[in-house]
Amino acid sequence: SAVISQKPSRDICQRGTSLTIQCQVDSQVTMMFWYRQQPGQSLTLIATANQGSEATYESGFVIDKFPISRPNLTFSTLTVSNMSPEDSSIYLCSVVGPRGDTEAFFGQGTRLTVV
Amino acid sequence: DAKTTQPPSMDCAEGRAANLPCNHSTISGNEYVYWYRQIHSQGPQYIIHGLKNNETNEMASLIITEDRKSSTLILPHATLRDTAVYYCIVRSTTGNQFYFGTGTSLTVIP
Numbered sequence: 001s002a003v004i005s006q007k008p009s010r011d012i013c014q015r016g017t018s019l020t021i022q023c024q025v026d027s028q029v030t031m032m033f034w035y036r037q038q039p040g041q042s043l044t045l046i047a048t049a050n051q052g053s054e055a056t057y058e059s060g061f062v063i064d065k066f067p068i069s070r071p072n073l074t075f076s077t078l079t080v081s082n083m084s085p086e087d088s089s090i091y092l093c094s095v096v097g098p099r100g101d102t103e104a105f106f107g108q109g110t111r112l113t114v115v
Numbered sequence: 116d117a118k119t120t121q122p123p124s125m126d127c128a129e130g131r132a133a134n135l136p137c138n139h140s141t142i143s144g145n146e147y148v149y150w151y152r153q154i155h156s157q158g159p160q161y162i163i164h165g166l167k168n169n170e171t172n173e174m175a176s177l178i179i180t181e182d183r184k185s186s187t188l189i190l191p192h193a194t195l196r197d198t199a200v201y202y203c204i205v206r207s208t209t210g211n212q213f214y215f216g217t218g219t220s221l222t223v224i225p
Contacts (some may be wrong), residue, residue, distance in 0.1 A: 004158075031211055033213070035210065035215075042215045042216060042218055043202075043215040043216075044215070044218050045212055045213070045214060048212060084154065092158055092159075094213070096211055103149065104149075104161070104213050106158035106159045107158055108158045109157075
């Protein structure tokens with residue numbers, strides 16, 4: 001299994017500002033993903049964080065709004081840029097181990113409130 | 116990517132088996148079915164996964180129909196701590212992404 005630490009666990013931000021969320025894994029992992037969970041909703045995949053190259057974004061998500069970095073196999077960041085109240089959500093980091101058929105592990109999430 | 120359909124909510128009496136259905140009629144032959152649950156304010160927790168055969172672990176059993184178009188997650192003896200949202204997911208074989216559906220909110224009643 002993989003242990004995932006996300007920072008911060010929660011934050012309250014002013015509209016128009018940006019927040020960077022960190023995801024640290026206790027072991028090297030092949031794949032890392034970022035999800036958004038809006039209040040009362042299911043999880044929506046934002047992007048796949050690729051080590052050493054640009055992230056792959058899902059439909060409806062763009063790099064200018066959600067820039068992602070992944071400098072190595074254990075760490076990634078997601079930035080929520082130019083925030084508005086609609087960005088208030090839980091943002092979760094997820095990883096899949098080196099074996100392709102294993103389950104995904106999730107962090108506890110970052111609860112973001114934009115005021 | 117295959118989409119899943121689940122009932123929005125279910126109740127189950129404590130100590131009884133909880134049977135959670137999922138439809139995935141567009142699933143491809145090499146796509147796995149995964150089940151996760153999310154207890155309020157926590158990250159999703161892995162339960163079980165399968166491809167064709169039925170699977171069982173210490174948490175649950177997974178029954179997949181022969182045509183693989185649907186599956187059922189069985190919690191054999193539900194407890195109050197099993198109250199959660201349960202997600203049935205078909206995992207993409209191209210990028211290995213996990214796409215979540217709307218899930219079933221299971222309430223275990225004393």
